[in-house]
Amino acid sequence: MCKQLESDDSYTITTMKVERIYLLFYGISLISACVNAFDPVTTTVAMGIGATLGTIYKYFQESCTPKWIVFNATGLDVDLEKRLFGQHIATRIISKAVNGFLNNDNPKKPLVLSLHGWTGTGKNFVSKMIAENFYKEGMDSSFVHVFTSELHFPHASQIETYKSQLQQWIKGNVTNCPQSMFIFDEMDKMHPGLIDSIKPYLDYYDKLDGVSYRKAIFIFLSNAGGESITQTALEFWKAGRNREEIELADLENKLTLSVFNNKKSGLWHTSLIDKNLVDFFVPFLPLEYKHVVQCALAEMEARDLEPDMSVADQVARDLMYFPKSERVFSVTGCKTIVSKLDYYV
CATH class of the missing domain: 3.40.50.300 (P-loop containing nucleotide triphosphate hydrolases)
Structure with a gap:
């Protein structure tokens, strides 16, 4: 249970990328320090790089501050x-x-x-x-x-x-x-x-x-x-x-x-x-045919595709509606629009 819950709190993609960069350069700075152990200038530069990357890492790491949390x-x-x-x-x-x-x-x-x-x-x-x-x-x-x-x-x-x-x-x-x-x-x-x-x-x-x-x-x-x-x-x-x-x-x-x-x-x-x-x-509220069409058009736009009403109509027609005789409301709403659209575009 605890392991499952902890998975919700994983690093963001951005944080992981920064962390990898930090580790890479930190490794490079260590190598430089070892190779140039008797070169105070090189050693100082390497230490400076490590400190700077540490600051960058902290800058990109999400925190509970207005920099990361602000209501739009x-x-x-x-x-x-x-x-x-x-x-x-x-x-x-x-x-x-x-x-x-x-x-x-x-x-x-x-x-x-x-x-x-x-x-x-x-x-x-x-x-x-x-x-x-x-x-x-x-x-x-x-x-x-x-x-x-x-x-x-x-x-x-x-x-x-x-x-x-x-x-x-x-x-x-x-x-x-x-x-x-x-x-x-x-x-x-x-x-x-x-x-x-x-x-x-x-x-x-x-x-x-x-x-x-x-x-x-x-x-x-x-x-x-x-x-x-x-x-x-x-x-x-x-x-x-x-x-x-x-x-x-x-x-x-x-x-x-x-x-x-x-x-x-x-x-x-x-x-x-x-x-x-x-x-x-x-x-x-349950969604009607016209709303399903709107969902399909919006998904096309989200994919940077030219909105195509004929495709949106076809996607909407493929769904199940209820009551069966009147076919008023979509059984699955807009939930299957993404997969349906994959079939037609």
Whole structure:
């Protein structure tokens, strides 16, 4: 378990490159010093090179400072508007929640977001957007920690061990950097009650054992609640109403109840809900055909390809939709767009 968790904190590619350069030149300086052992000038130069490279290494090594952690509010808003398709509710909530929290120098508690919806609707994508516009290294930052239930917490018999290790992991990383981000993927597959073990770190405390968690960000990703969200979207569609008319109020109560009462969800009967520690339950609507087309065009642009509507249409047509008779919503959202596009371009 610990080895798996430690893998999340590996060096970034940039840091590894600098480290190799440092070791190379350090080796060269040692050789020069040995060969010219009686040449004080050469020895001094070699030592100077080693010291300089040491300074360069420290300069490129990620640290918990404004040089590496700075919030780009405009960048996040642009990403949400231009790259997240069909999610007017999520776009609005995420923008206000993250902007409000990161522009507050003295938050009263950590930011806790719970993102819900079918696969491929943009939950992981949004998490990535937040990281990219907050940490210079984005998702590769050593201050971003991703937990996947089936990978990091696979055995129900070890739940108590997981709880202890999770607490220690969060405490250690927040001690290292107060502005750490923790992403819990597949919450609907997590052992119920596990998340309750970190409840104290999400609450309104100035400090716990000398550590403040108020500047940390916790993001929960789950398919739980997807059915109720889809049902509401389908009702609007059948009534001939525009999906943009759907408001958070139309989904919030159903979503909270379906998550709280889902025995397979890590949030089942959790005190996080009772204590109102989840700041926002964010619904992600199922994606329609037109949104899949937009995803395909955006992926072409990301690959520096000329956007081709005919190819995007073909990719969208290849996907499965539901209900079967009406074919309104994509079963997999935009999740398989990348592999599908590989086939056509």
